[in-house]
Amino acid sequence: MSTTAEPASLHQRILSDISEKILSGVWAPGHRIPFEHELTAQYNCSRMTVNKALSQLAKAGLIERRRRSGSFVRQPHSQAAILEIHDIRTEVEATGLPYHFERISRLKRRSSTEDRQLLGLDAAGPVLAVECRHFAGKRPFCQERRLINLTAVPEAEEEEFLKISPNPWLVGHVPWNAAEHRIRAMAADEDVASALDIAAGSPCLVVERRTWNAERPVTQVRFVYAAESHELVARFAPSQG
Template sequence: MSASQIDAVALDGVGPLYDQIRRAIRDLILNGVWPPGTAVPPEHALMERLGASRMTVHRALVQLAREGLITRRRRSGTIVASPPASHAMLDILSIPEEVRGLGHAYALTVLQRRDGRAQRPVVSLFELGRAVDVVHLSVLHWADGVPHVLEERVIHLATVPAAAQEDFSTIPPGDWLLQNSLWSQAEHAISAVAATAEQAELLAIAEGDPCLLVERRTWNQGEPVTAVRLLYPGGRHRFVGRFGPYGKV
């Protein structure tokens, strides 16, 4: 933290002191003076600079964190948060394109794969028949080395038998399916869920943190193609759709 950085926090004299502090820091962030990843001055430095009590400074920072403008970590301090990634709400997304569109480097890790008869937990999770043969994949997608989304997917081998020969180490399953299969109908749902301990560890968030769960199933002429669950850390993402009176525009 430089002296010029903390000197940039200027109050406007309007309203409660905590709200003046909140607005001063907010404006520095929104105007790009403090870009994402910038260290926010610690509470004691802000107290000294602004002549405010610890409680007042703390209240301002808590509100900024609630607004998603800063991220507070006990050990690493407070930094300016990255803006949430935006997603087209109903499109069949290419996750690598999504990540690169945000200006980040893409990578993937296949965490687990199992081919053959779907096991009971998978049958329940994806509402499958008992005697269905699938490729069951768990994949972690990365953006600049940060976990971006956790994918769990089944691909129906009766409909897409070529999936058995693909290892998905270089091309993610969603992109591979767009190139190697057809679909005529899709079902799409988005819900808010809390991260389990295992999910939180993989996504580098805290257990119980809010996540956006995107669930999608596709069929081709009535035959199931794939079902996928995409778990996004809620604080890093938002979904956007634009519609007109006759559908998407």
Template sequence: MSLAEDRAKPGAGTLYKTIRQDIERRILTGEWPPGHRIPFEHEIMARYGCSRMTVNKALSELAQADLIERRRRAGSFVRRPQFLSAVLKIPDIRAEIGALGRTYGYQLISSMRRAANAGDRERLGVKKPCKVIAIRCRHSADNLPFAIEDRLIDLDAVPDAAKADFKVDPPGSWLLHHVPWTEAEHAISAIVADEAIAQGLGIAVGAPCLVIERHTWRQGRPLTAVRLIYPGEQHRLVARFRGSE
């Protein structure tokens, strides 16, 4: 169905509201899915017989409602939903995406076992020589990149990780189901995407990204260190906690 089939009708309110409601309905019913390009302003003007100011007002309200995003010179697109993550627990990304009603996807990019180098030991927080497995993988939701994961596992602390099939099992999910931990730390920061990150996440070079760095320990012994990079525009963090009574 095209917008031309829904021209403003008498009694439907002001024209910009009709345009906004027509577009909003298509987004909320799924007729126009996330990433779908909204007709250009001049196309909407022609279909409704209205001014650019009227169209701009309708699109501005849709953008303010986080239903669309307007990109300079590219047009307007249905906004992709923001994903929520708790920061006071260790989430299972696979379960997290499934809980959103989305289809989870996983790709192992690289996996390497090696003697820990100085950078590995510093990242894990260990001083003595040890063996590690270094894993890089990508998580997706509905075939869209969700996060890039860069993880180190201390094989001396988690020897069973050497037998795990990380081509099938995401490392975070495997660890949560097989390795108990007693302490964890999250560090949250923001970066802009370089070429490698942009390619991995399907975003533009220089686009904002959210970074979560997590360390876990068992009785003071380091288990794993992971760096998760998310597209900034599609992800936000949520924490709920109680004050003292």
């Protein structure tokens, strides 16, 4: 997996240009983004192409379109994430921004008491601790801290997690049959604040997940998102198209 998505097509480029401006704050909520005909001129393309990009942005909830008035940056509603095996790459790319991640550290160790508690292990054994940051464009989107039970997944020892992040690697290598999510809010501590480039104390959403394979703990992971950047959405039935 390459980490950066090239601007595949023109309307994708327009889309990511604009969402970058919005998410970076260059265009604040309420700001009127250029009219379709202006963007048409700016990108030297047809109105249909611009329209496609703007329609997607509207559908994604980043902008609001009003006939006769123009298109406006919406209040930071932000993007949806399905609850379960939420794939961060997909979440990020849904916003139109290029995704990449950074592996910060990777350490094999004998499991500490805390590790065992987090993983739900009852016996000692080697674990792999991995820390990553996921980015949307140039901005940090999510901090990930993970423990992998090497007894259940010995192959993980050979993987550096530099080109592929732990989640897709695990999905491709290990089956699981049970999972547990814990979701809560917390104030950013120093560590989180610097990882996400936000102020210490500001609210964050924390998603912790443990997965098992045949009763055996596989991995435990904690994702932390800045509150403004993220919202989890879970639906029980398709509401409408």
